[in-house]
Amino acid sequence: MPAAAPPSSELLAQFREKARSGRLSVAVAGLGYVGLPMALRCARALNRVVGIDLDPARVASIRKGISYIDDVSDAQMREQVEAAHFTATTDYEAVRPSDVVLICVPTPLRKTGEPDLSFIVRSVEAIEAHMSPGKLVVLESTSYPGTTEELVRPRLERGGMRAGRDFYLAFSPERIDPGPKHQDYGIRKVPKVVGGVTPNCTEAAAEFYRLIVDQVVAVSSSRVAEMVKLLENTYRSVNIAMVNELALMCQQLGVDVWEVVDAAKTKPYGFEAFYPGPGLGGHCIPVDPFYLAWKARLLGFEPRFIDLAGRINSSMPHYIVNRLTDLLNDAGRPVRDSRVHILGVTYKPDVSDLRESPALTIIDLLRRKGARITFSDPHVSALTLPDGTRLDGAPLEQGALAECDCALIVTDHSAFDWDYVVREAPLILDSRNALKNYNEDHIHKL
Numbered sequence: 001m002p003a004a005a006p007p008s009s010e011l012l013a014q015f016r017e018k019a020r021s022g023r024l025s026v027a028v029a030g031l032g033y034v035g036l037p038m039a040l041r042c043a044r045a046l047n048r049v050v051g052i053d054l055d056p057a058r059v060a061s062i063r064k065g066i067s068y069i070d071d072v073s074d075a076q077m078r079e080q081v082e083a084a085h086f087t088a089t090t091d092y093e094a095v096r097p098s099d100v101v102l103i104c105v106p107t108p109l110r111k112t113g114e115p116d117l118s119f120i121v122r123s124v125e126a127i128e129a130h131m132s133p134g135k136l137v138v139l140e141s142t143s144y145p146g147t148t149e150e151l152v153r154p155r156l157e158r159g160g161m162r163a164g165r166d167f168y169l170a171f172s173p174e175r176i177d178p179g180p181k182h183q184d185y186g187i188r189k190v191p192k193v194v195g196g197v198t199p200n201c202t203e204a205a206a207e208f209y210r211l212i213v214d215q216v217v218a219v220s221s222s223r224v225a226e227m228v229k230l231l232e233n234t235y236r237s238v239n240i241a242m243v244n245e246l247a248l249m250c251q252q253l254g255v256d257v258w259e260v261v262d263a264a265k266t267k268p269y270g271f272e273a274f275y276p277g278p279g280l281g282g283h284c285i286p287v288d289p290f291y292l293a294w295k296a297r298l299l300g301f302e303p304r305f306i307d308l309a310g311r312i313n314s315s316m317p318h319y320i321v322n323r324l325t326d327l328l329n330d331a332g333r334p335v336r337d338s339r340v341h342i343l344g345v346t347y348k349p350d351v352s353d354l355r356e357s358p359a360l361t362i363i364d365l366l367r368r369k370g371a372r373i374t375f376s377d378p379h380v381s382a383l384t385l386p387d388g389t390r391l392d393g394a395p396l397e398q399g400a401l402a403e404c405d406c407a408l409i410v411t412d413h414s415a416f417d418w419d420y421v422v423r424e425a426p427l428i429l430d431s432r433n434a435l436k437n438y439n440e441d442h443i444h445k446l
């Protein structure tokens with residue numbers, strides 16, 4: 001049983017006072033792409049952070065000061081670990097002494113396309129066992145509007161405490177954009193949207209995040225904050241789908257879609273450039289809109305934009321394979337037994353994240369047609385295909401291109417030597433406009 005709480009106004013005043021004097025301690029549950037950088041940012045700001053992850057290898061790595069996330073360097077990690085500002089554990093007992101608990105666990109889709117909330121449920125149930133009056137719990141994992149109120153709140157209130165009176169509960173979406181291009185937008189500089197399940201909860205959460213980021217945007221409820229994240233990601237999914245469809249039209253019309261987008265983006269207002277590509281990847285854009293669609297359907301609403309965008313975006317790997325098939329055919333080769341070299345297998349440039357990467361689907365489709373696949377990726381040494389086959393990367397310099405029938409650019413990593421690629425590969429399909437400065441006849445663009 002939790003200890004009896006002081007009156008709610010006093011509890012909030014205590015939380016505020018602790019925040020303003022910089023004495024809040026933080027626990028971060030889930031130390032992946034989102035949780036680890038956030039834990040380090042909190043450690044820098046508050047000096048008292050414990051990370052909780054069920055993966056003992058990750059915990060051991062943190063304790064040794066070795067990073068396993070692209071955007072976090074060993075030096076950044078070691079600085080906080082050696083100063084004892086940041087530690088890690090697999091044990092949720094660490095929640096007990098913490099004033100703030102951030103939940104950053106995965107929210108994937110099941111094979112059926114339905115949200116898999118089991119990670120949130122498991123984490124919240126473990127937190128509940130160590131709740132005490134005055135704590136702030138914030139869900140940062142992306143989920144459908146209503147998750148914080150309907151799924152998290154009842155579990156945390158099981159012991160008799162009430163959100164807004166005895167403890168604080170809010171949702172605050174993570175807006176991290178992994179990759180070195182976006183390091184200027186470190187966690188501190190990206191405004192943080194915060195919505196509590198009660199006004200007191202919003203106030204406590206805003207008070208905490210003001211210590212972590214430069215700008216806090218308080219909204220009227222956790223539901224609004226959840227919807228903000230889904231709007232941001234659905235906006236990207238729909239616009240990428242629109243420009244992917246435009247790319248297919250441009251192909252028929254004999255127009256270069258990349259030139260069209262680049263010229264259109266010179267308009268100083270009312271237009272934001274999105275680019276076509278071989279398909280969506282990563283944890284967010286291919287997944288999050290379906291959380292919203294699922295919830296909308298439960299309410300009897302059919303979300304047409306999300307579905308159409310999903311269909312167009314997920315058809316892109318198939319389109320790329322068809323284009324490649326046609327190009328090989330024009331060169332007098334069937335796909336079967338053709339040697340296709342894939343350049344870049346991660347879902348975006350200059351990261352090592354393979355989650356939902358379209359390269360995996362493209363490789364699978366080509367292998368089913370009998371193509372012999374090799375790949376190069378400066379960030380990935382080997383990958384496991386959906387059927388369990390392991391494929392080792394082949395360094396470009398070791399003649400991988402000279403021996404292939406066709407090179408397919410899936411990810412335009414900045415480490416690739418494009419002069420070398422253009423010189424060595426006999427035929428190239430470029431799905432990213434990586435070769436925009438080359439005019440050779442053997443280059444074909446999406």
Ligand SMILES: NC(=O)c1ccc[n+]([C@@H]2O[C@H](COP(=O)([O-])OP(=O)(O)OC[C@H]3O[C@@H](n4cnc5c(N)ncnc54)[C@H](O)[C@@H]3O)[C@@H](O)[C@H]2O)c1
Nearest residue numbers: 030031032033034053054055104105106107123141142174
């Ligand atoms: N990756 C991104 O770019 C990004 C951006 C914004 C939002 N998000 C959202 O943030 C959330 C986390 O995503 P991520 O990319 O960091 O995931 P991730 O897979 O990189 O990391 C999740 C971590 O949580 C751990 N974990 C799983 N269950 C746990 C539990 N019950 N308790 C403690 N730890 C547990 C895993 O071991 C893993 O280390 C998701 O909801 C995602 O949609 C991700």
